[in-house]
Amino acid sequence: MRGSTVRLVVAAAGAAAVVAGAMVRSAAQNPAPAPTFNRHVAPIVFANCVPCHRPGGVAPFSLLSYDEAQPHAEAIEVMVRERAMPPWYADPAFGEFKNARALTQAQIDTIVAWADAGAPEGDGRPPDPPRFEQTGWRMSRAPDLVLDLPFGEFQLPPQGEVPTFTVWMKLPLRDDRWVQAIEMRPSVRGAVHHSSISLAPDLPLGTRLGRAPVFTGGPVLDGVPVYDDGRPFRTATAEAFGMPIMFYVPGGGFMQFADGLAKRFGRDDWVTWGLHLISPGRPDTVRVQIGLWYARREPHHEVKTWTVNQTVLVDGKAIVPDANGRRAMPDIPAGASSWAVTGTLKVEEDITIHAMWPHMHYRGKDMRFVVTQPNGRQETILNVPHYNPHWQIMYELARPLGVRRGSTITAYGHYDNSAANPHNPDPGVPVRFGPQGTDEMFIPFLEVTVDDEDLRFERQQELLGIGRP
Numbered sequence: 001m002r003g004s005t006v007r008l009v010v011a012a013a014g015a016a017a018v019v020a021g022a023m024v025r026s027a028a029q030n031p032a033p034a035p036t037f038n039r040h041v042a043p044i045v046f047a048n049c050v051p052c053h054r055p056g057g058v059a060p061f062s063l064l065s066y067d068e069a070q071p072h073a074e075a076i077e078v079m080v081r082e083r084a085m086p087p088w089y090a091d092p093a094f095g096e097f098k099n100a101r102a103l104t105q106a107q108i109d110t111i112v113a114w115a116d117a118g119a120p121e122g123d124g125r126p127p128d129p130p131r132f133e134q135t136g137w138r139m140s141r142a143p144d145l146v147l148d149l150p151f152g153e154f155q156l157p158p159q160g161e162v163p164t165f166t167v168w169m170k171l172p173l174r175d176d177r178w179v180q181a182i183e184m185r186p187s188v189r190g191a192v193h194h195s196s197i198s199l200a201p202d203l204p205l206g207t208r209l210g211r212a213p214v215f216t217g218g219p220v221l222d223g224v225p226v227y228d229d230g231r232p233f234r235t236a237t238a239e240a241f242g243m244p245i246m247f248y249v250p251g252g253g254f255m256q257f258a259d260g261l262a263k264r265f266g267r268d269d270w271v272t273w274g275l276h277l278i279s280p281g282r283p284d285t286v287r288v289q290i291g292l293w294y295a296r297r298e299p300h301h302e303v304k305t306w307t308v309n310q311t312v313l314v315d316g317k318a319i320v321p322d323a324n325g326r327r328a329m330p331d332i333p334a335g336a337s338s339w340a341v342t343g344t345l346k347v348e349e350d351i352t353i354h355a356m357w358p359h360m361h362y363r364g365k366d367m368r369f370v371v372t373q374p375n376g377r378q379e380t381i382l383n384v385p386h387y388n389p390h391w392q393i394m395y396e397l398a399r400p401l402g403v404r405r406g407s408t409i410t411a412y413g414h415y416d417n418s419a420a421n422p423h424n425p426d427p428g429v430p431v432r433f434g435p436q437g438t439d440e441m442f443i444p445f446l447e448v449t450v451d452d453e454d455l456r457f458e459r460q461q462e463l464l465g466i467g468r469p
């Protein structure tokens with residue numbers, strides 16, 4: 001429902017643009033020959049679209065050949081003109097990103113002119129499309145370890161959403177592992193609305209791993225922590241337990257770090273796996289797998305996921321955590337079009353930021369990350385002016401950014417709970433902060449390394465039998 005509204009709006013804007021384009025062209029004296037697929041469009045599409053638009057890719061159709069692309073020419077034109085495809089939401093004025101996917105204006109103009117001219121194939125042959133390994137994973141080699149849901153498959157209802165739930169599993173590791181790439185992959189595209197994994201040092205206090213309803217009234221499955229009296233443990237948010245590792249939405253679910261950087265998966269760690277599943281509109285079962293690729297060489301730094309919400313201000317007022325660390329965030333009023341939430345993080349050690357990753361739900365409107373140095377100098381390191389809840393993108397800096405101790409990182413977010421927000425499922429209700437898809441979240445994620453925590457130095461100390469100072 002929501003998706004189709006968006007599409008209608010975009011299509012209408014595109015149709016108007018097509019008419020305007022046609023008028024401009026008929027006025028031109030010597031129109032340049034129209035671009036063709038084989039010569040002009042294929043190189044752009046092969047470089048920018050087919051990593052997702054290919055058989056087995058995350059996108060719903062393939063663009064690997066003229067015959068596959070031509071029927072979508074009009075939609076392609078609209079999506080590239082609106083800069084809705086390839087999905088990328090960073091303001092180009094701030095920061096350079098190594099995973100940037102945006103097309104240049106010249107590339108957009110080429111595709112638009114091609115579609116307006118009736119999407120001609122052209123003479124000759126297109127360049128060879130890139131080859132993709134048929135492992136089904138995005139890395140060219142198969143994962144070193146695959147994690148499955150503790151209960152294997154989940155039976156989806158014939159329609160509707162499954163309430164968010166979290167399951168736990170012990171990592172099947174004999175030693176700690178350095179993980180350089182992670183991918184989460186559901187067997188049914190569209191059945192996983194979102195999912196998150198974190199690593200926790202232990203099960204919740206007083207519980208053991210058991211079988212219980214995964215949510216109140218839900219199916220009885222493995223992977224639920226239960227108390228001695230059989231009561232299942234219920235989490236408010238998966239993020240509250242341990243270190244967040246990955247947040248998946250369709251089209252995302254993949255992260256890979258540069259050589260020398262990796263995440264630590266401890267042999268004693270537990271995976272807490274949060275899932276929000278939705279029916280694909282028919283009864284079906286879904287499997288979800290996580291592929292882990294180990295670093296080939298010992299890394300020099302551990303990548304940690306931090307969040308910029310040590311202190312949180314809502315509409316200018318500080319929200320102080322209670323004894324359990326929970327913050328009573330006020331609801332976003334119905335209709336509020338620019339509800340401000342600001343988070344800050346005081347940096348106590350010299351760190352290096354590798355990536356940023358704004359996380360909000362359907363009312364998310366924008367988010368900006370700013371570093372304030374001890375001398376007061378401020379720099380915007382990421383600005384996402386039009387947040388899209390369907391694309392949880394990790395923005396990876398082209399050059400990792402050193403931040404000195406004493407600096408402050410601030411994340412400025414806004415929420416639009418009005419009818420003007422095309423993603424808003426219900427502008428008529430106030431929205432609380434919480435774990436469900438219909439609740440809101442404010443999580444400005446950072447992927448950082450702590451400069452002093454040099455693993456090479458620590459290994460050397462260990463070899464020499466010297467403990468950490």
Ligand code: HEC
Pocket residue numbers: 007044045048049050051052053058059060072075076077079080085086087101103250251390
């Ligand atoms: C990162 C993966 C990814 C890349 C890169 C990508 N797409 Fe997509 N595309 C998707 C997914 C997933 C969808 C399904 C709709 C959605 O989730 O937004 C989609 C949908 C579309 C649609 C259908 C829109 C609609 O709803 O009618 C078009 C057209 C499209 N993409 C064109 C392109 C073109 C052209 C490029 C390259 C310039 C491109 N895409 C690059 C993932 C991608």
